[in-house]
Amino acid sequence: MPLHAPDNQITPKEIYLNRRQLVQAMGIGTMAALLPAGSALATGDDDNKPTPKENITTYNNFYEFGTDKGDPAEQAQSLVTSPWYITVDGACDKPGKLTLDDFLSPHKPEERVYRMRCVEGWSMVVPWLGIPLGDILKRFSPTSQAKFVAFETLFAPDQMPGQKGNVLQWPYREGLRIDEAMHPLTLLATGLYGDKLPNQNGAPIRLVVPWKYGFKGIKSIVKITFAETQPPTSWNLYAPQEYGFYSNVNPKVDHPRWSQATERRLGEIFRRDTLMFNGYEDQVASLYSGMDLVKDF
Numbered sequence: 001m002p003l004h005a006p007d008n009q010i011t012p013k014e015i016y017l018n019r020r021q022l023v024q025a026m027g028i029g030t031m032a033a034l035l036p037a038g039s040a041l042a043t044g045d046d047d048n049k050p051t052p053k054e055n056i057t058t059y060n061n062f063y064e065f066g067t068d069k070g071d072p073a074e075q076a077q078s079l080v081t082s083p084w085y086i087t088v089d090g091a092c093d094k095p096g097k098l099t100l101d102d103f104l105s106p107h108k109p110e111e112r113v114y115r116m117r118c119v120e121g122w123s124m125v126v127p128w129l130g131i132p133l134g135d136i137l138k139r140f141s142p143t144s145q146a147k148f149v150a151f152e153t154l155f156a157p158d159q160m161p162g163q164k165g166n167v168l169q170w171p172y173r174e175g176l177r178i179d180e181a182m183h184p185l186t187l188l189a190t191g192l193y194g195d196k197l198p199n200q201n202g203a204p205i206r207l208v209v210p211w212k213y214g215f216k217g218i219k220s221i222v223k224i225t226f227a228e229t230q231p232p233t234s235w236n237l238y239a240p241q242e243y244g245f246y247s248n249v250n251p252k253v254d255h256p257r258w259s260q261a262t263e264r265r266l267g268e269i270f271r272r273d274t275l276m277f278n279g280y281e282d283q284v285a286s287l288y289s290g291m292d293l294v295k296d297f
């Protein structure tokens with residue numbers, strides 16, 4: 001079965017917790033809203049209401065710990081997150097190998113509530129704790145040759161049982177163009193809901209890029225490289241026709257196996273329309289002016 005499948009799981013728990021939503025929908029005669037993609041119902045005021053922590057920490061993609069949504073919460077407790085080292089190298093004047101404390105000091109994580117959207121068609125609103133990636137990258141004095149930034153997750157099959165198989169090429173890799181990496185919305189997250197990052201969400205440090213599909217948000221990062229050319233990424237290596245390098249949230253560019261027009265918030269029943277750049281169009285569209293977003297998907 002190919003990794004990543006269209007989201008169609010509404011759990012009995014979610015229906016139970018959302019009887020209000022169901023009753024409202026029945027009241028206006030739209031039981032059909034349960035079914036077709038494209039019939040988004042939930043919009044408006046609740047757009048940025050944080051998703052319950054329970055959903056954020058039990059419905060995960062972290063294939064190093066298994067391919068089922070519940071696997072990371074169960075299995076990632078074996079990940080040793082302290083001590084933790086991050087190597088920063090490549091096209092920069094001050095490369096270094098740092099501990100997490102070195103990395104974060106003197107920066108202080110701040111709270112940022114972001115909408116997040118998985119390519120599978122589920123979404124959530126996460127109160128992250130994080131530091132703008134650009135603030136951290138500047139400390140390493142990238143040179144004018146640094147056109148991209150490449151990231152790698154820990155490779156440790158003894159701690160990450162999924163790495164004993166080869167569903168993806170390990171270590172997990174991701175990349176951004178340098179202007180995307182420097183954009184003030186882009187974070188290195190160290191926590192959520194005011195607490196440190198749970199292992200299943202990518203402890204101790206992971207990338208958060210809210211206008212891109214979730215898989216760009218590489219977890220448990222151990223290496224950051226300033227690159228002169230576009231770096232290889234795990235999902236693009238796995239299925240280049242399904243996952244481009246940019247992977248901007250775009251309801252008009254369908255995944256070859258399913259529509260990207262709508263999404264379902266974790267903890268909710270009804271689907272909502274997906275917005276261009278996940279609703280961050282005003283902030284990020286200028287990064288892509290002049291690009292063909294169908295070709296560079």
Ligand SMILES: Nc1nc2c(c(=O)[nH]1)N[C@H]1C(S)=C(S)[C@@H](COP(=O)(O)O)O[C@H]1N2
Pocket residue numbers: 056059060061062063064117118119153172200201202213214215216217218219220
């Ligand atoms: N190392 C690593 N990072 C990863 C993944 C992964 O499998 N391994 N999955 C990605 C995908 S597909 C998504 S949708 C998000 C999910 O993040 P969350 O579980 O914190 O919601 O993590 C991304 N980062």
Ligand SMILES: [Mo]
Pocket residue numbers: 061118119120213214215
């Ligand atoms: Mo995803």
